[in-house]
Amino acid sequence: MYDFDIERPSRIADAVKLMSDSTDAQPLGGGQTLIPTLKQRLASPERLVSMAGIDEMVGICKDDAGRLCIGGATTHAAVAADGSYPGLSGLAARIGDPAVRNRGTIGGSLANNDPAACYPAAALGSGATIVTNKREIAADDYFRGMFDTALEEGEIITEVKFPIPEVSHYAKFVQPASRFALVGVFVAKFADGVRVAVTGASESGVHRWSAAEEALSRSFSAGSIGSLEAPSADGLITDLHGTGAYRAHLVKVMTGRAVAAAS
């Protein structure tokens, strides 16, 4: 780890100022990715700005539209315990291990956009809105590829707003070492259609599986997936733990299982 300064503001406005008046500042959520990166000297920010002490970024509530609004610095454990959006709480409950869930935050996870992380599947699969200190970004516009998002330099995720579907489920097939998703599929059925988001599988990060969405919008049943072709393996990840073809197959299997388990 290189030397750095750490700031612990208590208001979003102060955090934004601390981010902007340094040439090399980095927001710090739960640190579950950033701290190991620092320890390996793979990053050398001059200043870390911790989100943990900003009360207005911690907590869960519902807005007038019935959306579940989660502060950007809210931990996975808090989301897991909430339960008002069962598919989302179920996903949060299966991220990492208890230590990760009690430190890691939703804003940190979405800002990092690891291609095998769970939360991006929930955000994209729910059609969530990512709220920053500057603007609101639809999930469909937010995820730009592996570790890439629409966030600009110094922009902080302050809140994420999730429309709550009729039924939903996240089916996760874990990579045995990291226990990140080798393939994870989030399925959400809304009154006006079904969204299916896939994480872990693609070199472009989280993405929607439109063929499955169309089939499920016509008939929300595991059988609708059973009769589909698995997605193309082109552009899917091949690594120690599975080929692109295997991941493509798993996308179909996990989608079917998510539908079957949706509640």
Place this chain on the structure above:
Amino acid sequence: MPKDGGIGASSKRREDLRFLTGKGKYTDDINLRDQTYAYFIRSDVAHGTINSIDISAAMKMPGVERVFTASDFEGVGGVPCGWQVTDRHGQPMQEPKHPVLAEGKVRHVGDPIAVVVADSLAEARDAAEQVEIDITELPAVLNMKDALNDGATKVHDDLTSNLCYDWGFVEENRDAVDAAIKGAHHVTTLELKNNRLVANPMEPRVAVADFDSSTDEYTLYTTSQNPHVIRLLMGAFVLGIPEHKLRVVAPDVGGGFGAKIYHYAEEAFCTFAAKQIGRPVKWTSSRSEAFMSDAHGRDHVTKIELALDKDGKFLALRTDTHANMGAYLSTFAPSIPTWLHGTLMAGNYTTPLIYVNVKAVFTNTVPVDAYRGAGRPEATFQLERVVDKAAREMGIDPVELRRKNFITEFPYATPVAVEYDTGDYHATMDKLLELSDHAGFEARAATSKANGKLRGFGIAHYIEACGIAPSNLVGQLGARAGLYESATVRVNATGSISVMTGSHSHGQGHETSFAQVVAEMIGIDESQIDIVHGDTAKTPMGMGTYGSRSIAVGGSAMVRATEKIINKARKIAAHLMEASEADIELKDGQFTVAGTDKSVAWGDVTLAAYVPHNYPLEDIEPGLEETAFYDPANFTYPSGAYGCEVEVDPETGKVTVLGFTAADDFGNIINPMIVEGQVHGGLAQGIGQAMIENCAYDDDGQLLSGSYMDYAMPRADDLPMFTVDHSSVTPCTHNPLGVKGCGEAGAIGSPPALVNAVVDALQRAGHDVTHIDMPLSPDRVWAAMNS
């Protein structure tokens, strides 16, 4: 009623109090006054020529004491290899120099090139970034078979090829084996890999070295399974330090699994540098460094052929193995694929003709050496896989085929040069079938099928050779060391006892189980006995702990020393009671005169030994302290039957291990609870190897599994509940305790049982799958089902 102390009691592990409450004292807990910190700069390429190293900027960085490179080690020896294998043609193996720091070339990712020694680790790391190293990358040698082609890139330019040795065993059997296979009714052939593993002890390696210029004495604290071996190898072969000026201490060590047997360059570096700079030097491996510098395990590629007659009797066995040595020869590396592997190829069977061919190959990878089981898992895996395949090919039940070929008369001399003293393989097989409810399997399989899952049952029967080893024998086989063990039993004036053992405990529980043996022999409470280990200044020269040898060899040395103590104490007791020595009996810590009510307590005798007022000074010396060295007459031969039940998810290929049963014969048992724990740990490692662990390199020699993000260690929820039994007992015939050793069995017997179970599940479902290489990851199982 279970005993509450002594041999056979499940005495609680006394060492756990300090381990579980943070009171353990590990090497990294040792900090010396004015100590410096070493940071190793390691190669990030697999193979390359070092053109230049510029340390000038680094030397000017804050806190830097000195920067070392290979040029500082001129006149210093290389890291030695402790075993010389002779090849098929009677020639010694090719043995390259293993420099402390890379000389001219780097040969694997992680090969140390330079070391910064500074006041703090952070300063050392900062300065390391200022060291300019120019390397021209060379093609990496990775595939063992390609490495042996004419014109292949050489890992070591001064060797004739990448072949370390081509070993044939038993060479005289070669033609007879070929002929038997050619004419056999049936030959089953299997090609398989034994996957490369990283030991990953919880505690990474650490070295802290100090030099006292007033006495010329060095002290090295290090994470070792055998401090005396390190003192001998480093002192005599690397740095030229005589034993009386070098003390090596291995305090609490947090797991070894083989990887902490070897002498490593970092130990020699810290010891050397401590004198050079006149300050203590400390190095603590990071986990990333451990992945690329701790010796790896296994990595064999094998073709095995088993010839059978029409009734399923084994006629001949032939194996052709390529064994990866990595870039340099680690301490015991050459012995693992040869003498610890070829000698076990008979397994539990009466196969009359066996020929084992092993080509050991240098590659641009981390050196490979013993890992829990060391050669014996490699032998067992291929044998128990090919036997299972043969059973399926010939339509014979796998249990019956094994039974048909079991050795039943002992002692039994195998065609691969070892003699099993005892065993009862039908007994362990019976026990396995009973405990695993083998009879109920079909009903369980039907339930699984109804749930859309494929259920399979797999067995394996293993033999291992533990208690390494008769020194004269291993000397003939190329060992450059003896493999006896030592113990000093020091009885204090009031009767308490300190036992100084050459064995080393790094999780095995010796402090408890060794004390139980002495307590039993004398009849005093275990709490009166302390076990001292891990310090060359305190313990007699001993060879340390590996190969399930500690109770069989170290325990036997302790028994011999304790017998000497008891003999002397009887003389003293006889004198005190004015009786004949021949009439003296020792029971429950009391010496009595047979047939009388005269007695004298253990403590009265020991006090007399140190306060010899009423004492036979004309016949015996005062004091009560004895040392014994024990050199075993043979290996010990634990064996067992292992069974595993799995369920395969046909949609994903995911294997769930539902149950695992281990029915072992370890001979006599000192502490059943500790034995059970050892088997549990071994099973976890064996199941880890079979299911998820996989050390992999890419085509450029980069380590793909260089962290826990990609190297999967087994966790509790990867493992089933274990059923462990060791009620089948055929005591070892040649050591005083009748013990065989239990440390590695779990890791030896479990991988083939697991692969057999998965193949069984797939074949029952109609898949034409005869083998899947480990680890049985879901993608591999799925690919096998869909190929």
